[in-house]
Amino acid sequence: MSTYKLNYTDSFVNGDANGLRSNPESGFSDLSSLAQSEKAVQELLIQQTPMQATDDHLIEFSEALRTVAKALRGSAEGKALAQAEAAEWKRRYELERSKNLELLHKVPLNGVHAEESHSHGMDHSAKSPRLRVQENGKLGRHSMERICSHEVLQDGEYNSCNGGNNKLKRKASFKLSWGCKGQANDQHKKEIVSFERGNITTADRSSKQISLTWESNPQNVLIFTKPNSTSVRVLSVEMVSNIIFLFCFHFRWLREHKGLDIYVEPRVKAELLSESSYFDFLQTWEDDKEISLLHPKVDLVITLGGDGTVLWAASMFKGPVPPIVPFSMGSLGFMTPFHSEQYRECLEAVLRGPISITLRHRLQCHIIRDKARHDYETEENMLVLNEVTIDRGISSYLTNLECYCDNSFVTCVQGDGLILSTTSGSTAYSLAAGGSMVHPQVPGILFTPICPHSLSFRPLILPDHVTVRVQVPFNSRSSAWVSFDGKGRKQLEAGDALVCSMAPWPVSTACQVESTNDFLRSIHDGLHWNLRKTQNSDGPRD
């Protein structure tokens, strides 16, 4: 059988100048060949000077050639500069990395040297980073393939929360690994498609069983709680005291509160302090902007509430999100598989690891205003875990929304509105509007109309790599309203557009059992999905 090769294209590289591809490693050789071509053009112009006087077309043509040569030269120069800059950044990164590795060995962990603490009978799961690096080498041959791991991160910033004690904060390191069901793990291939001898075989599947294993001890916990709930308040008092015990028990070197930081919202700290001054050690923040500084510090997020509290916690992180352990204290729990009564066992299991997680994708959305079309600065990006909704708001007119997918026209929505949902959000508003329920780890964007005034508008599921644009046409009778996970309403005037694509920062939530089991349990218990009395066996038969 003949062999052949399939290419895939990435929309971001389509703009490459083909002429510059001859030597991808170096922009400098491109530069010299361009200089030669430009010289050749000039020579041609000089040779043909007598003809130019009479032939306007030739002059135009030579001018065009000169412009092209100039543009190509500019592009090659830019490329060369970018390469030089990249090399410089790589050099700085290597330098920083070796400095950090050195530091890791020298800087005391909570007052105790890494080597010292290890030799003083601490928990053997808490190994020094250097040992972990060696283990990682072995892990490559392990049956579970490692997809993501960060060694101990050092944010290099000083803690600005709560008065800013000037100690260098460290972040716990963990690794995520995955395996495919029904496939011998050691045969697992990293590449998505292989084209050996002309046969196409998929080696990677989108549905992965992901597990999280701590590689160093989590020390910084952030707790979010649902407001105005007495039961949540009572549990948070108990849990905060117990978390300290749990962590001390698991990681004996974290005696007392030394090294363990618990962050709570300002409201919660005030509530807890009104119970007892004991809670004075809790960390918090004053300005909401400070929350954005928490990611480099927080190892683990705990939520006490319903799905809304998980959405709230995720919305606090405008970039990467630490793993979330969600405890249910609401009526519906699609993203909160842990029962609050069993929080001790659950937290122990999480600290012990490895734990299954669901990697929930988020959508990043931004509004482009017609008025500010030419402005460099656009409105802030919004990240949603469930969905972004474009609806008619208080207007009683039909919304009229033009929808495009990667610049291809999709359709015009005439109805109450449109929901662009993640697969995690498929069981929320999208479901109520007639969208399908989708396993949260299926990568895709749900395109679900709200009350479309048409007999044939079925919901769509689009692949995760597309960009969707929803625009209010200039001839629209009314404006539309956008909301993000049911919050933060913004008005879209005629000509304004919402652009939405998959965000690079998913939200990992801990599973009770594993992703699929948890999903099925939630639709059975939460929605009583397909509940029907079983038919009697005594009746007509074939």
Ligand SMILES: NC(=O)c1ccc[n+]([C@@H]2O[C@H](COP(=O)([O-])OP(=O)(O)OC[C@H]3O[C@@H](n4cnc5c(N)ncnc54)[C@H](O)[C@@H]3O)[C@@H](O)[C@H]2O)c1
């Ligand atoms: N008609 C509807 O079903 C409708 C209308 C508006 C908003 N919502 C949903 O409410 C969400 C905001 O939640 P909230 O708690 O802040 O508001 P909320 O307090 O109004 O609660 C909305 C309900 O949706 C449930 N929910 C949230 N996310 C879910 C998910 N991924 N799967 C299944 N159920 C989920 C919550 O548990 C809650 O019961 C929005 O993102 C939207 O999906 C639904």
Ligand SMILES: Nc1ncnc2c1ncn2[C@@H]1O[C@H](COP(=O)(O)OP(=O)(O)OP(=O)(O)O)[C@@H](O)[C@H]1O
């Ligand atoms: N830490 C928080 N700070 C401010 N608002 C929050 C916080 N946690 C949750 N909320 C908001 O409170 C509302 C209710 O929260 P949540 O959905 O968790 O509880 P619930 O309504 O009791 O749950 P369920 O709908 O499952 O019964 C949501 O709109 C959510 O955005």
